[in-house]
Amino acid sequence: MNAFRQVVRSPHFRLGMTDMTGLALGIGAWGLVTGVAMVKAGMGVGMAIVLSLTVFAGSAQLAVLPLMAANAPLWVIWLTATCVNLRFVIFSDLWRTYFAHLPRWHRVTIGYLSGDVIFVGFLQRFPKPEPQAEQVPYFWGAATVLWLAWQVASIVGIVAANEIPLEWGLGFAGVLALLGILMAMLTDRPSWLATVTAGTAAIAAYALPLKLNILLAVVVAVAVGLAAESLEQARKQAHAHSSPGGTP
Structure with a gap:
């Protein structure tokens, strides 16, 4: 309890909340669309709320919902969700650099x-990959804002799904929210290449059944992004070695 109070009272907890407040609007719009989509796809209100609270993965939910509505084979649904979430393997490897010293339950929650x-x-706040005392409060402050924004909006969408007409264009609003979040994340060449490749592949393969163009786009984007990242790192290392102060 004392540790919890220290985290909440930390100025970095409030800083994390402040940093995420603007982005929470986009997350909320995305969550509202996802909540409506789950019910419109035929999922019961109770099950949809449980899914929202336990999964907390909007991209995967939106990717598999059309497949579930189309009665796609289970292996297609699982493979699509796995491919969409492959990026978390990279995320967790970097999180380990910052949070490996924490207890297991804490790391699982993160x-x-x-x-x-x-x-x-x-x-952006902690570019240097080493543990610092203020990182845990910052993460929890940021996570609190984003989790609440998602869950509140998602549950509202679930409960009010049948009262929200499709003419409101929530799907388009969700796309705009996703685009806003995406543009804020495109900070280097590999991410741009992966994004452009994903869009191109999804459009080129649009005629595939069972929304398999989404799966194809994810697989191609991950491959291109990893390859571009490897080439970028190799180029930086070569440049460092060839510079006057570099190691021969």
């Missing part, structure tokens, strides 16, 4: 709360 927005915001 894994549950981890997402694209908090990952980018955290690295």
